[in-house]
Amino acid sequence: MTAHTPVADRAAEAARAAAPCERGATVWLTGLPSAGKTTLAFALAERLRHEGHKVEVLDGDEIREFLSKGLGFSREDRHTNVTRIGFVAEKLAANGVKVLAPVIAPFADSRAAVRERHAAAGTEFLEIHVATPVELCAERDVKGLYAKQAAGELSGLTGVDDPYEAPTTPELRIQTQGRAVAESAAELHAFLTERGLA
Numbered sequence: 001m002t003a004h005t006p007v008a009d010r011a012a013e014a015a016r017a018a019a020p021c022e023r024g025a026t027v028w029l030t031g032l033p034s035a036g037k038t039t040l041a042f043a044l045a046e047r048l049r050h051e052g053h054k055v056e057v058l059d060g061d062e063i064r065e066f067l068s069k070g071l072g073f074s075r076e077d078r079h080t081n082v083t084r085i086g087f088v089a090e091k092l093a094a095n096g097v098k099v100l101a102p103v104i105a106p107f108a109d110s111r112a113a114v115r116e117r118h119a120a121a122g123t124e125f126l127e128i129h130v131a132t133p134v135e136l137c138a139e140r141d142v143k144g145l146y147a148k149q150a151a152g153e154l155s156g157l158t159g160v161d162d163p164y165e166a167p168t169t170p171e172l173r174i175q176t177q178g179r180a181v182a183e184s185a186a187e188l189h190a191f192l193t194e195r196g197l198a
C-alpha cells in the first residue's frame, strides 16, 4: 500500500483482511411488494446470527413507523426514505454489522446514492434484486395491496401503477418463482460466502 492510496481503498482493503464475522456490509434486497425481500432477509439474518455474525434487519415497514414516520409513497418521499435507511445502514456496516435492508427502493438514482455513500466511506454495499414477476407478487399479495389497487382503493402501487426501475447490474439477481424459501435463502447465503462475508 502506498501513501497515495485513497482512504476508501485502504478501508476496503482492511475490510477484506478482516475475518468474515467482523466484516460489515449492507445487503440491500430490492424488489416489488411480495417479492420475498422480508422473508429472505429474516431467513438469512437467522442463519448469520447462528454463525456468530452481528446482524441488523432494517425492515421497510418498521422504518416507516419510526425513522421515516410521516413519509408517504411519492417519488420524493421514497427517495428520502431510501437514503435515510442507506445512511443508517452504512453507519452500522462500517462497525462490523451485516445490515440487511429489505426495502423496495424503486428508483435507480436513490439506490445509486446509497451505493455512492458506501463507496465514499469504503463500506461494502451489495444490491440484491429479488426478481419475482409482478404476476406472482400479485398472486401472493401478502398485505392485500394488489387487491386494493385492483379494487380502486389504492393507487401508486410499485410495479402496477407506480414505477419500479429494476437494477441493471445488481451484485445478484435472485429468483423466487418455483423455489422454496429455504432454497432462495441458501442461494443468498452461498453468495455471501463467495464474497467472504459468511
Ligand SMILES: Nc1ncnc2c1ncn2[C@@H]1O[C@H](COP(=O)(O)OS(=O)(=O)O)[C@@H](OP(=O)(O)O)[C@H]1O
Binding pocket: 032, 033, 034, 037, 038, 060, 061, 064, 073, 077, 078, 079, 081, 082, 102, 103, 104, 105, 106, 143, 145, 155, 156, 157, 158, 162
Ligand atoms: N403504494 C405503495 N407502493 C409500494 N409499497 C407500499 C405502498 N403502500 C404501502 N406499501 C407498503 O409499504 C411497505 C414499505 O415500503 P418501502 O419503505 O420498502 O418502500 S420504498 O422503498 O420507500 O418505496 C411495502 O412493504 P413490502 O411489501 O415489504 O415491500 C408495502 O407493503
Ligand SMILES: Nc1ncnc2c1ncn2[C@@H]1O[C@H](COP(=O)(O)OP(=O)(O)O)[C@@H](O)[C@H]1O
Binding pocket: 031, 032, 033, 034, 035, 036, 037, 038, 039, 040, 102, 140, 142, 175, 176, 177, 179, 180, 181, 182, 184, 185
Ligand atoms: N423462494 C421464496 N423466497 C421468498 N419468499 C417466498 C419464496 N417462495 C414463496 N415465498 C413467499 O412469498 C411471500 C413474500 O412475502 P414478503 O417476504 O413479505 O415480501 P416482500 O417483503 O418483498 O413484500 C411470503 O409469503 C413467502 O413465504
